[in-house]
Amino acid sequence: MAAKVLEKEQLSENVFKLVFDAKKIAKKRKPGQFVVIRIHEEGERIPLTIANADPEKGTVTVIFQTVGKTTTHLSGLDVGDEILDLVGPMGKPTHIEKVGTVVCIGGGVGVPCVYPIAQGMREAGNHVIAIVGARNKDLILMEDEMKAVSDELLIATDDGSYGFHGFVSQALEEECIKKGKKIDHVVSVGPVPMMMAVCNTTKKYNIPTIVSLNPIMVDATGMCGACRVSVGGKTRFVCVDGPEFDGHEVDFKQLIDRQRIYLDQEKESMDHYCSCKQGRGGK
Amino acid sequence: MDMKERMKLPRHPMPEQDPKVRARNFDEVPLGYTPETAKEEALRCIQCKNPTCIEGCPVEIDIPGFIKLVAEGDFLGAARKIKEKNALPAICGRVCPQEDQCEARCIRGKKGEPVAIGRLERFVADYERSQGEVSIPEAASPTGKKIAIVGSGPAGLTVAGDLIKLGHDVTIFEALHKPGGVLVYGIPEFRLPKAIVASEIDYLKKLGVKVATSNVIGKLKTIDELFEEGYDAVFLGTGAGAPTFMNIPGENYNGIYSANEYLTRSNLMKAYLFPEYDTPIVKGKNVAVIGGGNVAMDSARTALRLGADNVYLVYRRSEKEMPARIEEVHHAKEEGIQFHLLTNPTRYIGDENGWVIGMECLRMELGEPDASGRRRPVPIKGSEFVIDVDTVVVAIGTGANPLIQSTTPGLDTNKWGYIMTNEETGQTSREGVFAGGDIVTGSATVILAMGAGRKAATAIHKYVMNK
Ligand SMILES: Cc1cc2nc3c(=O)[nH]c(=O)nc-3n(C[C@H](O)[C@H](O)[C@H](O)COP(=O)(O)OP(=O)(O)OC[C@H]3O[C@@H](n4cnc5c(N)ncnc54)[C@H](O)[C@@H]3O)c2cc1C
Ligand SMILES: Cc1cc2nc3c(=O)[nH]c(=O)nc-3n(C[C@H](O)[C@H](O)[C@H](O)COP(=O)(O)OP(=O)(O)OC[C@H]3O[C@@H](n4cnc5c(N)ncnc54)[C@H](O)[C@@H]3O)c2cc1C
Ligand code: SF4
Ligand code: SF4
Ligand code: FES
Numbered sequence: 001m002a003a004k005v006l007e008k009e010q011l012s013e014n015v016f017k018l019v020f021d022a023k024k025i026a027k028k029r030k031p032g033q034f035v036v037i038r039i040h041e042e043g044e045r046i047p048l049t050i051a052n053a054d055p056e057k058g059t060v061t062v063i064f065q066t067v068g069k070t071t072t073h074l075s076g077l078d079v080g081d082e083i084l085d086l087v088g089p090m091g092k093p094t095h096i097e098k099v100g101t102v103v104c105i106g107g108g109v110g111v112p113c114v115y116p117i118a119q120g121m122r123e124a125g126n127h128v129i130a131i132v133g134a135r136n137k138d139l140i141l142m143e144d145e146m147k148a149v150s151d152e153l154l155i156a157t158d159d160g161s162y163g164f165h166g167f168v169s170q171a172l173e174e175e176c177i178k179k180g181k182k183i184d185h186v187v188s189v190g191p192v193p194m195m196m197a198v199c200n201t202t203k204k205y206n207i208p209t210i211v212s213l214n215p216i217m218v219d220a221t222g223m224c225g226a227c228r229v230s231v232g233g234k235t236r237f238v239c240v241d242g243p244e245f246d247g248h249e250v251d252f253k254q255l256i257d258r259q260r261i262y263l264d265q266e267k268e269s270m271d272h273y274c275s276c277k278q279g280r281g282g283k
Numbered sequence: 284m285d286m287k288e289r290m291k292l293p294r295h296p297m298p299e300q301d302p303k304v305r306a307r308n309f310d311e312v313p314l315g316y317t318p319e320t321a322k323e324e325a326l327r328c329i330q331c332k333n334p335t336c337i338e339g340c341p342v343e344i345d346i347p348g349f350i351k352l353v354a355e356g357d358f359l360g361a362a363r364k365i366k367e368k369n370a371l372p373a374i375c376g377r378v379c380p381q382e383d384q385c386e387a388r389c390i391r392g393k394k395g396e397p398v399a400i401g402r403l404e405r406f407v408a409d410y411e412r413s414q415g416e417v418s419i420p421e422a423a424s425p426t427g428k429k430i431a432i433v434g435s436g437p438a439g440l441t442v443a444g445d446l447i448k449l450g451h452d453v454t455i456f457e458a459l460h461k462p463g464g465v466l467v468y469g470i471p472e473f474r475l476p477k478a479i480v481a482s483e484i485d486y487l488k489k490l491g492v493k494v495a496t497s498n499v500i501g502k503l504k505t506i507d508e509l510f511e512e513g514y515d516a517v518f519l520g521t522g523a524g525a526p527t528f529m530n531i532p533g534e535n536y537n538g539i540y541s542a543n544e545y546l547t548r549s550n551l552m553k554a555y556l557f558p559e560y561d562t563p564i565v566k567g568k569n570v571a572v573i574g575g576g577n578v579a580m581d582s583a584r585t586a587l588r589l590g591a592d593n594v595y596l597v598y599r600r601s602e603k604e605m606p607a608r609i610e611e612v613h614h615a616k617e618e619g620i621q622f623h624l625l626t627n628p629t630r631y632i633g634d635e636n637g638w639v640i641g642m643e644c645l646r647m648e649l650g651e652p653d654a655s656g657r658r659r660p661v662p663i664k665g666s667e668f669v670i671d672v673d674t675v676v677v678a679i680g681t682g683a684n685p686l687i688q689s690t691t692p693g694l695d696t697n698k699w700g701y702i703m704t705n706e707e708t709g710q711t712s713r714e715g716v717f718a719g720g721d722i723v724t725g726s727a728t729v730i731l732a733m734g735a736g737r738k739a740a741t742a743i744h745k746y747v748m749n750k
Contacts, residue, residue: 001497024503038460044552044561045460069561085460087497218552218562221458221499222684223468223524224544228535235528235535240686254535257637261537265563272558 003086005077006059012139014066015109016075017051023058025050025088031116032094032212032244035060036220038085039073046070047217047239050089051112060086063112063141069269090220091243094210098125100184103176104150105168105198107133107190111141113212114189119149121187127151129181131171133190137162169197183207188247192256199247211247213238215258229255284326294396295324302617306587309472309555312614313377316406318358325354328398331390336400339388341734344368346385346400353403362411365404370444371437371733373412373479376405378470379730380608412482419489423450428747431456431514433500433687436464437729438520438720440483441736442743443492449744453491454514456498461551464522466729468551469543471581473588474611477550501686506694506716515747516715518739519702520732523721525684528677529573533631536639538565542578542678549585564589567674571595571642573628574678575605580612582676583620594620595670599627599647599660623670625649625660632669641669681726691716701725709739710746717743 007019025035034049052061066072077083094117102121106114111132122128130150134140135158147153155163156171164171168190176183186209188198195211202209215227215238222240229238230251236242298314299305305312316324328350336346344365352361365372379385381401389397428451432439435457447453461467463480488494500506509517526541528534545564548554552562570586572579575598586594596615598605601624605612616622625647632641646666649658683700695703695712702711702718709717719735721727 001495028503042553042556042560085497087458087460087499089502090499218544218547219459221524222686223526224547225526225528225541226544230535235530254637257537258535260636261565262563265557269558269561269563 001086002082002084003060004082005079008077008079010075011063011141015063015139015141016066017061017063017112018074018077019059019061020083020086021058022060022086022088025086026053026058026060027055029053029060029089030093031096031120033089033091034220034243035062035086035088036090036217037062037070037074037083037087039070039077039083041084043073043084044070045085045087045218045220047090047214047220049113049212051115060088063109065109068266069273072270073273087220090239092241094120094187094244096120096124101127101129101182102185102187103129103131103172103183105131105133105172105186105188105190106141106146107168107188107194108135108139109141110188110190110194110212111146114187115142115145115149117187117189118146122149122151126185129154129176129183131156131168131176133157133168133171133194135159167197168194169201172198173201177201177205177207186210186247187212187244192252192259195247196252199250199252203248209247210244211250212243213245213250213255214243215255216261229258286329289326289329292323292327294327294399295320295402297399297402302614302619305473306584306618307590309588311476312473315409316402318356318406318410321353321358321403321406322356324399324403325350327391328354329391335388335390336385336398339385341384341730342368342737344385344404349407350398350400350403353407358407358410359414361407365407369733370441371483371729372404373408374437374466374475374483375730375733376401376403376408377475377479378728380728382609384730412479419486420448422491423448425452426450426748428452428515428750429513430454430516430518430743430747431509432518432520433506434458434464434520434522434720434722435462435484435494435496436520436522436720436732437466438522438732438736438739439464439518440487441733442518442520442719442740443487444490445737445740446743447487447490447492451744451747454493454495456500456504457494457496458499459551460496462494462496464520468547469578469581471546471550471585473584474581499686501690506687506691506713510715515750516717516743518709518736518743519687519711519716519718519722520720520736521684521687521722523681523683523701523726525682526677527680527682529628529679531628531630533633533639534677536631536633537637538567538639538673539631539675539677540565542572542574542582542676543681545582545676546578546585549589555585555589565674566590567672568592569595569670569672570674570676571597571628571670571672572676572678573597574680575600575607576678576680577607577611578680579676579678580607580615580620582678583615584618586674586676587618587620591674595623595672596620597623597626597628597642597644597670599625600657601625601649604657627660627662628675629667631675639672639675642672642675643667643669683722683725699725707738708742709735710742715746717746
């Protein structure tokens with residue numbers, strides 16, 4: 001299904017927000033689900049989490065970081081532009097129930113992914129502690145939005161330019177666990193090293209931890225196996241079995257290796273894009 | 284030409300691209316008959332009173348009927364004749380396993396070689412397409428019944444074609460961004476040019492079929508929601524698209540693909556045209572393909588065309604047991620695919636970055652026949668050896684994708700997750716829901732999926748008109 005860009009906003013140097021006209025998906029989606037985007041005929045299919053949706057207006061919001069060709073191209077779209085395909089809602093929704101105190105941790109562009117989960121957890125009656133992290137103050141995303149869906153909000157920056165000085169995993173340990181807060185459940189979304197660090201921390205304290213994984217995907221319907229990861233020694237397909245899994249069981253090393261399969265070609269694709277863009281508009 | 288002379292005519296070979304050249308391009312391998320060759324080949328058909336060839340065709344094309352028209356030079360008439368029974372002749376003429384079907388039953392094959400029915404079918408369909416505008420039959424008067432078809436493979440396309448001609452309002456929902464099923468994401472360009480599939484689908488659109496791509500049923504809408512929206516019946520032609528892995532150590536190393544992923548990247552996403560197209564694919568130098576079916580042959584030949592130095596086809600039984608079409612095995616060998624038969628991988632060896640660098644295999648020998656009637660491969664103890672590889676494609680079969688089954692209460696499946704139906708009608712355990720093709724039988728063939736679609740279309744028509 002083609003989809004039109006209705007709103008666009010730049011949230012930080014490399015992070016953009018796009019709001020698409022996608023009535024059916026808006027009506028159907030649940031926290032934790034994602035869409036697949038293909039911009040044009042020669043384009044690849046990339047997954048992006050549904051950061052927000054408005055069933056009344058029929059809109060779906062994605063927030064993404066420009067890391068390569070497709071996300072860069074996406075960031076160049078304007079209000080009124082159309083992409084060829086917006087597919088979804090894909091993946092299993094987050095399992096949401098009332099468990100007590102839930103810490104929702106988002107790092108970098110993981111924040112928009114954890115936002116709907118925090119929202120859902122709060123609505124289910126949990127006490128939600130949100131921890132939002134980034135390298136520095138300028139890169140903190142969605143602070144106000146996260147504040148609105150949590151009971152407590154902690155900010156952590158690697159360089160200490162804002163909030164807690166350190167990683168989100170350290171903020172979790174120092175500011176929550178060691179201060180005696182009883183935590184029943186942790187949800188963590190962000191770069192793989194961050195999710196790994198959070199899991200290492202929560203393992204020590206035996207706190208159940210869910211992570212949302214972001215492997216390379218193609219179809220996102222369970223047909224190709226590109227997205228496979230080992231969880232508890234078993235191969236799972238993230239697009240249909242996930243994207244959320246028990247963080248203490250995930251083989252993060254394998255996930256990191258698999259994310260790097262196309263490193264050289266991704267660079268080539270980006271260079272090709274830039275040179276075309278200078279030459280003849282670029283696709 | 285009298286009968287004696289006709290009996291003497293040898294089967295006309297198919298002109299093909301030279302193996303050395305074609306192994307490095309994605310253009311179609313067989314070039315097709317010329318009108319002259321087609322007419323001569325058609326003369327080989329002795330117009331049997333009791334044409335056994337028809338019994339070998341799952342959709343019962345009037346084979347002598349169309350071949351007679353070819354012999355007379357009425358190619359468009361021949362095309363119309365075929366289309367009475369088969370809406371996708373350009374596709375079937377290319378990919379049907381004719382040697383097991385129509386041609387296997389041709390009387391002329393008893394002594395000598397059968398009539399080249401598939402090649403003639405292909406010629407006729409290509410001729411019609413090259414003549415430009417394919418004639419659009421007059422629209423039937425609308426019945427007011429709405430039919431939803433899930434999946435746009437050969438089964439779904441056949442149901443759509445049959446039902447639109449009966450005046451129903453037909454919508455196909457397809458999960459991927461292009462319709463065609465395996466015909467577009469699986470079978471490579473060099474065996475089935477995508478322009479042909481596209482033109483068949485355009486034809487259906489001209490007849491009035493609506494095609495809603497990027498619609499994943501079970502996610503965006505459930506079957507029950509389709510009924511709530513006012514559809515009178517639903518056909519499920521979702522195929523057997525879930526890849527199988529061997530579950531041996533190291534199978535998730537970088538460079539190891541399922542055949543589905545490898546072929547989807549190359550065909551659907553056009554990774555062979557990277558970086559003009561965005562989707563990348565690993566272009567290995569030493570590629571091993573595991574399996575012995577059409578899918579394995581397609582993967583191996585794709586690897587070669589992507590620039591591999593060595594492509595090994597690793598199969599645990601012997602060549603006799605290979606399920607691939609003979610023609611494709613022959614093509615693969617001509618192009619230089621190296622066959623490692625009676626060999627089975629046991630584990631993969633990776634480097635520190637998680638890339639596959641080797642594949643440990645065991646040699647096998649054939650034992651007693653198994654349930655499939657083929658002799659069971661038995662490992663030879665202590666025969667382990669390692670093949671150096673940088674890319675592996677696992678092509679050992681596919682299974683049922685549970686997306687629909689798991690979101691449709693009351694839809695019965697068997698122990699492998701395939702949908703259970705009445706064989707004659709395609710009726711499932713849910714009222715108004717029909718199914719056919721690979722999602723019922725497991726991986727089979729294009730023509731069998733079409734045959735199942737035809738039966739289901741008849742049953743659906745009856746069902747909605749009596750409702
Ligand atoms: C379920 C899921 C949800 C995601 N949600 C978000 C989100 O909300 N915001 C966001 O910024 N990013 C998200 N991502 C990551 C996003 O898909 C990638 O950043 C994007 O595909 C990069 O494409 P590119 O062409 O710009 O970069 P490339 O140069 O192609 O790649 C850069 C990096 O992105 C990864 N990547 C490349 N292709 C794919 C692909 N087809 N599928 C997945 N990852 C790929 C690679 O591992 C690589 O490290 C999500 C990923 C998944 C699997
Ligand atoms: C590589 C390869 C080579 C082959 N070669 C040959 C050959 O030479 N000769 C031959 O006769 N056969 C061959 N086959 C087998 C043949 O292609 C299949 O038997 C046939 O395509 C099955 O048709 P189908 O309509 O049942 O399903 P498919 O062709 O599998 O189509 C199913 C469609 O349904 C869609 N779908 C699935 N789930 C959903 C959902 N939830 N919502 C919406 N859409 C959905 C899928 O995306 C797909 O497009 C080959 C198969 C492969 C993979
Ligand atoms: S459809 Fe297939 S089986 Fe039937 S006549 Fe044509 S090639 Fe033969
Ligand atoms: S069996 Fe062979 S010779 Fe006889 S009608 Fe059929 S194609 Fe012709
Ligand atoms: S992306 Fe293809 S199976 Fe998950």
